[in-house]
Amino acid sequence: MNGLRYVYAVCRPFDAPLQAQVTGVAGAPVGQLPHHGLVAVVSTVPERDFAEEPLKRHLEDLDWLSDTARGHQSVIDALTAVTTPLPLRLATVFRDDSGVRTMLERREETLRRTLDRLDGRVEWGVKIYAESGGGQRAAAPARPASGRDYLLQRRRRNQAHDEMWERAEKFAGRLHDLLSGRAEDSRLHPPQNSALSRESGRNVLNAAYLVSRADSEAFVELVDRTKDEETADGAGLRVELTGPWAAYSFATPAPEEASGTASDTASGTASDTASDTGEAAP
Missing domain, CATH: 3.30.70 (Alpha-Beta Plaits)
Incomplete structure (x- = not known):
């Protein structure tokens, strides 16, 4: 089964290790995808759950949505302990690493400016x-x-x-x-x-x-x-x-994490249920 790239956040390169026990959505290990001095924090998720059509159905399933939100938030919390992340919305998914890099390159100036504003x-x-x-x-x-x-x-x-x-x-x-x-x-x-x-x-x-x-x-x-x-x-x-x-409420102007073309973005669907602050990510 092919996997898709789930993106949790964008940040500057960092050396401090994440907590060893942290896993991402669907229990997947978390990695870093560097590009032009930025890092996308990613994991691989199954297409059967995160391609556009199944994801639309899953977002109506409160149990599935709650589990996914917890996995997403655990990664954001771990990142916040070691760096300043720019969190993306729940269920920001791309077809492959190339799609993630395209997003980083297209929004590079905005991402850098926002990270500067949120640093520390x-x-x-x-x-x-x-x-x-x-x-x-x-x-x-x-x-x-x-x-x-x-x-x-x-x-x-x-x-x-x-x-x-x-x-x-x-x-x-x-x-x-x-x-x-x-x-x-x-x-x-x-x-x-x-x-x-x-x-x-x-x-x-x-x-x-x-x-x-x-x-x-x-x-x-x-x-x-x-x-x-x-x-x-x-x-x-x-x-x-x-x-x-993490500064969910202040991560604006928002990166267009879900506005890629069909060739690079698996799904632009996002949910505003990132944590019990009740507060939305960009």
């Missing part, structure tokens, strides 16, 4: 959730004695909810402004759907921050300190910090 930097994700119950179990309301009492109780509940959402959104704006001032760049992503993320509460901030490795410890301390100050009263706000990640 990582991505941190910050999410804020607001619990509609204020983070505490509310006492059961007294049975209304009349229709007027019922309307009054309902009005008070609505007012309390409105005040809580207003406070959450103000805190989200204040925290984002504070963290943006300490980061080199930031991105605001759409709020996550709680039904899909399976997180409790309403997502009022879903942001990514580009931070130098040297400043990351101070950035984390700032998040923790601000979180503790705002949530000390248990008012139903929850702050989640994730990272450090």
Whole structure:
């Protein structure tokens, strides 16, 4: 069975070895494909799964997609520990090494410029959730004695909810402004759907921050300190910090990893499920 070339990321040449136990998608060993001072990090994947038509079917299979995303992310995480990778989208596949080199050559200037911008930097994700119950179990309301009492109780509940959402959104704006001032760049992503993320509460901030490795410890301390100050009263706000990640959210302008001709690209299909940051690769 012929194999296709799966590309995880593009980076500068590096000497440090990847973790010995790291394998890529479908359990394949990971290698480096150098070209003009750039390196594509690749592995071989079976055509029966990653050619255009079977890949389209697989991307509707959540179990397969989850396994593939974990393999993809494990390689990106290992790269982030030893260098600055420019991660490509999940399921970026070419027919052979020649197709990968064609992509590198066609996008060489953009790739070099983006790698220069990301060098020595990582991505941190910050999410804020607001619990509609204020983070505490509310006492059961007294049975209304009349229709007027019922309307009054309902009005008070609505007012309390409105005040809580207003406070959450103000805190989200204040925290984002504070963290943006300490980061080199930031991105605001759409709020996550709680039904899909399976997180409790309403997502009022879903942001990514580009931070130098040297400043990351101070950035984390700032998040923790601000979180503790705002949530000390248990008012139903929850702050989640994730990272450090490869700079998925800042890898733009994006390399046209999936825009080759039929002769060099096996599939241009990509998925935005790269990690639990909820954040897309280029």
